[in-house]
Amino acid sequence: MSEQPKPGLLGTEARQVEFPxxxxxxxLVKxxxxxxxxxxxxxxxxxxxPEAVACVDASAAGREPESGAV
Incomplete structure (x- = not known):
C-alpha cells in the first residue's frame, strides 16, 4: 500500500495499521x-x-487459555 491514504466512500480513507x-x-477511518x-x-x-478477551479472562483466573485463543 502506498504511503498516501486512499480516498474511500462517504469521507473515509483506507489506512495501513500495525496491530499489537x-x-x-x-x-477504514474518517x-x-x-x-x-x-x-x-x-x-x-x-x-x-473474542480471542483476546478469552486469553485475558484465563490469565486472570490463573489458568491456560482455551484452545484457539491467542
Whole structure:
C-alpha cells in the first residue's frame, strides 16, 4: 500500500495499521484522521476480539487459555 491514504466512500480513507502483535492490516477511518489515531483504533479493535478477551479472562483466573485463543 502506498504511503498516501486512499480516498474511500462517504469521507473515509483506507489506512495501513500495525496491530499489537506486529501484524499489519487495512482499516477504514474518517478522512483526515491522523495516523497515530488510526493505529490507536486498530489496537482497540484488536483488544476487543473474542480471542483476546478469552486469553485475558484465563490469565486472570490463573489458568491456560482455551484452545484457539491467542
Amino acid at each position: 502483535d506486529g501484524s499489519r492490516g487495512i482499516i 478522512a483526515g484522521l491522523p495516523q497515530v489515531e488510526a493505529d490507536l483504533l486498530a489496537a482497540k479493535v484488536w483488544a476487543e476480539r
